[in-house]
Amino acid sequence: MSLVVRAVDVGYRQTKFVTGIAGASIRCASFPSVAYPSKRDQTKLAAIERRQTVSVPIGGLFYEVGPDVALAADAFRASQMHDRFTDTPEYLALLRGALRMMNVPVIDLLVVGLPVALLTLRKASLEKAMTGIHDVGGGKRVEVKKAMVMAQPQGALVYYATATNRLAGMKDQPSLVVDPGGRTFDWLVSRGMRLVQKKSHSLNRGxxxxxxxxxxxxxxxxxxxxxxxxxxxxxxxxxxxxxxxxxxxxxxxxxxVVDKLAEQAVSSMMQWIDDPYSLRHIVLTGGGAWLFKRAVKAAFPKQKIQVLRDPMYANVRGFQIAGMNFAQTQATVDHLPNAKQVGVKS
Incomplete structure (x- = not known):
């Protein structure tokens, strides 16, 4: 039996998730990253008022999330635009809402993402929080056996390398992924698929x-x-x-006004990149790619900028590919004979 791998990218403005895989095609869906709390399950209304949302129970409240969440809105729109977003019940509600919409009861490996600047700080705690049994509402539960956290732009890098058949050819080549998101403007410098930590970062200019x-x-x-x-x-x-x-x-x-703010973000990024002329691949992704495209092109006038198709889903598709590759590697390792079976002295 093949392992079940799924990916979710809970962003500050949109929650993206994988709904299925058919050959090389990775199907995705999304909904706004807004969760409205209530003391009771608001999705159990008269049929004429039903909307495309789910209600997730957390801490004695029900959080309504989904594509039609705007219909649940009141005059106050709560948004969690801060570094501790992953610790909030709203984040968990969005994540569990995505899990419920996947219609998969057991996930062997769940891949999620973090902004570059928060990866080292929050990776371990987020992986722990994602692992286990999740009450996703409606009398349903989803078990996550293992979780893996990646830097959000790293997903786009994996997707780009796979979609263009360059995974092997990019080994040790320097690349830059620029990922303007809802709250953060992230960039990732890599050697092949490996992150160059001291040249990668994110700032609050999304x-x-x-x-x-x-x-x-x-x-x-x-x-x-x-x-x-x-x-x-x-x-x-x-x-x-x-x-x-x-x-x-x-x-x-x-x-x-739009161009100036984009220029400020790109200018801050360029202070971290001391050798832009050496970059072999420059990839622009993220839900805000269209807003920052002009500023990124101006910063690299002599190089080609690769703007990914469906940039909003590039990270989560890359998470899915990386997760499937990891799961395949682990399955192979798990089925290898141990040292004693092959006569190797330990």
Whole structure:
């Protein structure tokens, strides 16, 4: 029986997870990283009000998560934009919500990610928290036998190397992965698939910073507080105007604000990279790739920037590939005869 491997990438804005594997195709899904707590299970409503969410019990409360979580919203949107995010019940609710939507009762290896700057600090504790039996709500439980934590951009590196058939050819070659996420702007320098820790880092200059800055500019211009960052996100991504007071509001006038914040993040990254000319592969990934693309290209004018297809899912697909490779290696090792069986003296 083959081992069951699954991957989840709980980001600050979106939770991405693997739903299945068919040959070389890794199917993924996502939902907003928002969890609304309640004293009772809000998903048990009249049929006319049902929404595509699940309710996860944690610490005496039920946390509603899923694609339709916006329908559970009140006037206050709780977000966990801080370094201890993985310690919160909201993080656990998002993770368990993803596990429930996978419809797999036992997972032999679960792969999750962390921002580069938090990898050393939180890897061991997160792996411990992910391992065991999870109550995912609805009378269901999911057992995770083993967990593995990777740096989030490392997933994109594995996915890029595999998707382009360069895994063997990239051995010892220097690469850079740039991963603008919801809260953090991460970058990873590697030799082959190995992380160069002292040149890799993350800082708090992600998509949310850009969206809040744009919202602030809009608020000052229209004379009232405007905080619909999701609408700004969609308008910028689709290159279409916002609708304010039933009229179109062109965000082109604020493009310089967006570009400046992206430039600041990339400039900070360049201080860590003392030999940019030697990079053989420069990969741009993450849900905010489209916002930072111009700044990254400006920083490396003589090199090609590889922008991954479906960049939001690149990390989690890479987690899945790395997990399957690890599981295959472990299965091979576990089935090898031990030293006494082959006559080796111990």
């Amino acid at each position: 998509v949310s910073d850009v969206l809040r800055a744009v919202a602030s500019e809009i608020s000052m211009e229209i004379g009232t507080r405007y905080m619909d960052v999701d609408a700004i996100d969609e308008a910028l991504r689709l290159e279409r105007p916002l609708i304010l007071h039933q009229r179109p509001y062109d965000l082109v006038r604020l493009q310089r």
